[in-house]
Amino acid sequence: MLRESEARDRAAFIDLLASPEVGTYLGGPRPRDELEREMPEVPDRRPGHFVVDLDGAMIGQIILRRATGHGPPAAAGEPELGYLFLPEAWGFGYAAEACAAALGWFADALPGEPVVLFTQTANARSMRLAAKLGFTEVERFEAYGAEQWFGMRSPATRSD
Numbered sequence: 001m002l003r004e005s006e007a008r009d010r011a012a013f014i015d016l017l018a019s020p021e022v023g024t025y026l027g028g029p030r031p032r033d034e035l036e037r038e039m040p041e042v043p044d045r046r047p048g049h050f051v052v053d054l055d056g057a058m059i060g061q062i063i064l065r066r067a068t069g070h071g072p073p074a075a076a077g078e079p080e081l082g083y084l085f086l087p088e089a090w091g092f093g094y095a096a097e098a099c100a101a102a103l104g105w106f107a108d109a110l111p112g113e114p115v116v117l118f119t120q121t122a123n124a125r126s127m128r129l130a131a132k133l134g135f136t137e138v139e140r141f142e143a144y145g146a147e148q149w150f151g152m153r154s155p156a157t158r159s160d
């Protein structure tokens with residue numbers, strides 16, 4: 001289920017951002033003590049930010065927001081998909097199912113808009129997921145000391 005965040009998700013948000021596995025291709029994990037101090041009581045309750053809930057517990061987060069300046073100029077201001085799942089939820093197809101649902105919601109809310117995505121090319125799981133969701137390569141570029149992949153999903157592509 002996709003839903004907005006609640007206070008009971010706080011520990012899962014901290015686990016997510018403190019996880020070395022999750023942070024491998026995202027600039028590294030954040031220190032747990034810093035997260036414990038700074039995480040709001042209800043984390044990340046913003047438009048386009050979804051908690052992925054499996055049987056009543058948060059297993060990941062999906063973010064749809066306008067791309068800021070971290071990609072090539074062609075992507076600036078375009079809707080961007082991001083996804084982070086707890087490692088114990090990897091390998092079951094949950095990310096693919098949840099992202100397809102979020103993209104379906106988005107296509108209904110803002111018909112005709114493409115969605116962009118950035119990921120490190122070394123992030124094999126993320127690259128496989130992007131392809132499964134119908135994203136195709138626009139270009140590769142260097143940033144943060146690594147090769148980055150800029151993909152786009154055209155409005156006609158529906159994986160749901």
Ligand SMILES: CC(C)(COP(=O)(O)OP(=O)(O)OC[C@H]1O[C@@H](n2cnc3c(N)ncnc32)[C@H](O)[C@@H]1OP(=O)(O)O)[C@@H](O)C(=O)NCCC(=O)NCCS
Binds near residue numbers: 083091118
């Ligand atoms: C990127 C990320 C979400 C991918 O998670 P994932 O679980 O591998 O992705 P999917 O939901 O597509 O699951 C695919 C796997 O589930 C398996 N699977 C098992 N049962 C399945 C089912 N019923 N349906 C579909 N897939 C299934 C697939 O075989 C596949 O495994 P494989 O990759 O070993 O072949 C996850 O690795 C992650 O959170 N990484 C950290 C954050 C990050 O790097 N984000 C990218 C930047 S935006």
